[in-house]
Structure formats: structure tokens, C-alpha cells
Amino acid sequence: MTEEFLHYVWKFRNFNQQNLTTVTGEALQIDRFGTLNTNSGPDFSGGAVTIDGNKWEGNIELHIKSSDWYAHQHQRDPNYLTVILHVVYEYDKPIYLDNGQELPTLVLKGRIDEQLYWRYEQFIAQKKRLPCADHLAAMEPFYFEKELESNVIQRLVQKADIFKNFLRQTDNNWQESFFMFLGYGFGLKVNAVAFSELVQRISPKVLLRHADDLTALEALLFGVSGLLPSSSVDAYTRILQRQFAFWQVKYQLQTMTAENWKFSKMRPAGFPTRKIALFAALLHRHPNIMHQFLDRTLLPPHWQEVLPSTYWNQHYNFGKPSPKFIGGLSDNLINSLQINVQFPFLFHWATENMDENLKNHIFESLERLPKENNSITRAYAALGFPNNSAFHSQGIIALQQAKCANKRCLHCAIGVKVMEYQRKSVIR
DSSP states (O other), X not given: OOHHXXXXXXXXXXXXXXXXXXXXXXXXXXXXXXXXXOSSSOSEEEEEEEEXXXXXXXXXXXXXXXXXXXXXXXXXXXXXXXEEEEEEEEOOSOOBOTTSOBOOEEEOTTTSOHHHHHHHHHHHTOOSSSTTGGGGGGSOHHHHHHHHHHHHHHHHHHHHHHHHHHHHHTTSOHHHHHHHHHHHHHHTTTTHHHHHHHHHHHOHHHHHHTTTOHHHHHHHHHHHHTOSOSSOOSHHHHHHHHHHHHHHHHXXXXXXXXXXXXXXXXOGGGOHHHHHHHHHHHHHHOTTHHHHHHTTOOOHHHHHTOOOOTGGGSEEETTXXXXXXXXXXXXXXXXXXXXXXXXXXXXXXXXXXXXXXXXXXXXXXXXXXXXOOSHHHHHHHHTTOOOSSHHHHHHHHHHHHHTGGGTOGGGSHHHHHHHHHHHHHHHO
């Protein structure tokens, strides 16, 4: 038995509910099963029960064994003072509250169809990438869309949590946090942490003070990054060196080291030197980018107007000219910044301000972006999952990472539907 299966059984009432009693013999009625809690704290919130005629409202906690309450140290956690019912598969130990009374406990062993659990074990034991693969052809499109939408929202929440973490680091300074988040997005995936540290070391206030001077921005960013050569490479490098020597003293800037940045196994377009040049160009072209995000005035054509300085139109790294004109932000980078920075930032803002219209705007924008084409999205599309836009792609990636990779099938609308087929076949 697993707690995940118990959660499924409780959420969908897949157990015998006749003549329920607590382990101490009191008549029990479940008035409200509650809502599954995906955060810390009791498993189901907002439950309601009647025990021997007395109505109780609060939270419900599930365990395989009653002694797991102590094993998980719930008696020391004030979040569990609101538990009104302990639901367990096996009762091996009484649980006492601070007032000396035993916590009301319901035992599910003998009330769950063991055949259903056996089928669940067989289902997830399959060696296929997706245990549900054989059932997908018969699955209604509604379940694909429902599950992908749920995962898109969860993925936005996870990305927005990165921005929230920057807010905590900066004592709720939105401007500083935003530019650290923007840097994080430019650095994805391997240089995300280094990029956000670079922005923080300089301070967005300093960067915005020099936003009208692209060379000054480049001197500040390359100098603090530790990627500016110490020796004379060319005329452009010497200009940056002279400017940075002045700014470093004026602003008391602490530099990073070149070892903070990763170049290996990366195409030239992804080199951190190239990304820093583009970051400087974006700040130079759109210094009010945070407000442009919020008032939705930064449109795709505006991204495409961003061009780095002449030097970085011809170089991927210092002293190494490219035979071809390189240009500005690529379509892939623009899409990535929208997906990983703009939309999560707006989603957090919409959540804080209870703006459902803005959330719908985010979803519609994702639906307008092109689909992602990678090994994960291709594999899921081959099994019947829709992948017509970035909305679908983000949902597929989130589904794979959060559920399918760990076979958390009972947290998935498609997996639950398959289990419904299994339950009906058991009944037959």
C-alpha cells in the first residue's frame, strides 16, 4: 500500500462507506472529504465530519500506519493541530492529542478493493515510458487538454516562485528582483545563477542610470562578470577596460571570475559573452521593460528591434570575429524569454492582484507562440498528445517532469481515468 493510492481512494471515495466508525467505536459520517493539499501540512484541507452526532470542521491526514503520525513528527508541527480525522490503512498505535484525547481514526483496511490496488501496482510496474500508453488512443481529447492546462499553470507557478525567491533576497524590491529574474532568463539553462548574480552585483539602479549609453552598459556587465580580458585584445576591448576601471572604483564593484561561466558543449549563440551583449542591448533599447511587461506594450516586433553593438554583431567572444553578421535576439531566445521570464512574472503579478483577465492573456499568448520541438514533446505527440503551440509544449514538459518521470499517475487526469477503467473492470 502507498500513501499516493490512499489519497486517490479518499479523493474519489473508492472505498466502502457503509457503517463507518472510528477505532474507538464512535459512529462516523464524512460530510466533506476536503481538497487535496499539494503544499506542506495535512493531506486534505477543508474537511468536515460528524462523530457521534458532533460536527467537526478542519483538515484530514492520511497514513499507511497510524504510527506514521509520530514517525513524521506531526505532534511537533502546529499545522496539524487542525486535523479532525486520521485516516489510515492499518491501525498499529493510538495517537494522542495535547489534551490527552485520542485522535479520531478511521481504518480503511478491509474497505478497499484489494483487486483494484493489485491492478494499480501492475499498471505502474510497466517498463514503458508512459504506463498509460496503451490507453491513450481511446482517451477523449478533453482529458489531454485538462491535464496539459493543469500542468501549464503549475509550471508557471514554479517559474514565478523563482521570481518570488528574488523578492525575498532583495527585501521585496520589485525592480531589483525583476532584473535579476530577467538575467536568470538570459542565462538559462547553465548560466542562469551566474547571470542573476551578475545583475545583483552591479545593481539595477546603476544599470538603469547608464541605460542610454550602450558602451557603458557593456563595460559594467563584462567587467563585473569577469569575462572582460585583462590584456589588450583589440580597440573595443581597450575601451571597455578603461571605462570599467573608472566604474569599478566609483561604484565599488566586486567582480566575478571567468570560472563562474560555462562555455563548454554550447553553441556560439549561447555563449555567455553573446548573451551579456544582448542583455545590455535590451536594457539600452527598453530600460522600462518591467513596466512594458505590465502594461503589455512590449510586443514581438519590439523584441526584434533589439540589436547589440557593432562589435557583437561580428563576434561571439572577445577577439574572435565571426565571418557572418550575427544580428540581435533570435526567435528562439525571444520565445524563451517570454516563456521563462515575461509570462511567469505577469502570472505572479496577476496572482497577487487577483487579475484573471491577465492570466487569460498569458494563456492566449502561450497559445500563439510556436510549439517546442524536442525529444519529450515529440515522444508525447507520437502517443496522441496535442502539441500545436507553446501552451501544449509547456504542459507536456511539466507533465513529464512532475508526474510521468516518477509515475505519479494518480495525480494525473489521464492516469485517474485509466484507473476508472480498471475499477469498472474489477466490478464487472
